[in-house]
Amino acid sequence: MNILEFHEVTKDYRLGETTVSALRGVDLAVGEGEFIAVLGASGSGKSTLLNLAGAIDDPTTGEVRIRDRDAAGLTDNEKAELRSRSIGFIFQNFNLLSVLTALENVMLSLQIRGSRTAIARQEAAQRLDEVGLADYLHHRPDKLSGGQRQRVAIARALVTRPSLILADEPTANLDHVTAQSIIDLMKELNEKEGVTFLFSTHDQRLISEVKRVVRIDDGRIAQ
Numbered sequence: 001m002n003i004l005e006f007h008e009v010t011k012d013y014r015l016g017e018t019t020v021s022a023l024r025g026v027d028l029a030v031g032e033g034e035f036i037a038v039l040g041a042s043g044s045g046k047s048t049l050l051n052l053a054g055a056i057d058d059p060t061t062g063e064v065r066i067r068d069r070d071a072a073g074l075t076d077n078e079k080a081e082l083r084s085r086s087i088g089f090i091f092q093n094f095n096l097l098s099v100l101t102a103l104e105n106v107m108l109s110l111q112i113r114g115s116r117t118a119i120a121r122q123e124a125a126q127r128l129d130e131v132g133l134a135d136y137l138h139h140r141p142d143k144l145s146g147g148q149r150q151r152v153a154i155a156r157a158l159v160t161r162p163s164l165i166l167a168d169e170p171t172a173n174l175d176h177v178t179a180q181s182i183i184d185l186m187k188e189l190n191e192k193e194g195v196t197f198l199f200s201t202h203d204q205r206l207i208s209e210v211k212r213v214v215r216i217d218d219g220r221i222a223q
């Protein structure tokens with residue numbers, strides 16, 4: 001079963017009198033366990049596509065199906081529920097809470113879903129270990145490098161065991177070597193745990209070993 005399907009999806013943004021066509025008829029199917037890079041220049045529609053994939057926004061026309069349900073047909077509560085149960089998000093600017101340690105940032109994802117503290121602590125520590133941060137559990141984000149922060153964010157996205165992870169330019173704020181190590185880590189998690197990844201980048205150099213690349217150009221899939 002496909003985890004995600006786009007059928008002739010368009011997305012327009014109204015800005016006063018003008019309309020920006022961010023997506024102009026996108027068809028895309030993402031199978032369970034895939035690892036897909038969305039490659040495109042700034043302004044090509046990558047964030048729009050990922051927002052629709054995560055039911056953060058609805059298409060203007062066409063259909064986005066997430067786990068075989070029409071995302072636009074869900075209530076806000078059902079969307080929130082779907083995101084909280086099955087989708088993990090990773091952002092370009094990490095979005096960690098600065099007053100919390102690495103461990104607490106990852107635990108919080110579980111606690112807001114009702115997990116008991118002891119269980120949340122154990123699972124969060126295990127995920128941080130998996131992303132190579134076993135020695136940094138009690139560091140706050142300002143004591144971590146950019147690459148380490150993004151590893152915390154990856155652990156946080158994984159800790160709820162989502163089947164799909166959406167990452168919008170997760171490497172944009174990192175130097176090239178660190179960026180490559182983040183892509184390699186995501187790939188390893190994909191291969192080891194079968195988590196489906198859909199991530200965007202504008203850096204051609206990062207995708208040399210990615211099996212499936214979706215190129216987006218001015219709101220259209222270009223392949």
Ligand SMILES: Nc1ncnc2c1ncn2[C@@H]1O[C@H](COP(=O)(O)OP(=O)(O)O)[C@@H](O)[C@H]1O
Nearest residue numbers: 013015020022041042043044045046047048049
């Ligand atoms: N909220 C918005 N309101 C108006 N225009 C937007 C909005 N978000 C994105 N756009 C426009 O839609 C197009 C695609 O943007 P985006 O999806 O952010 O591309 P990318 O992530 O590839 O840089 C751009 O022209 C951008 O200016």
Ligand SMILES: [Mg+2]
Nearest residue numbers: 046047048168
């Ligand atoms: Mg973007």
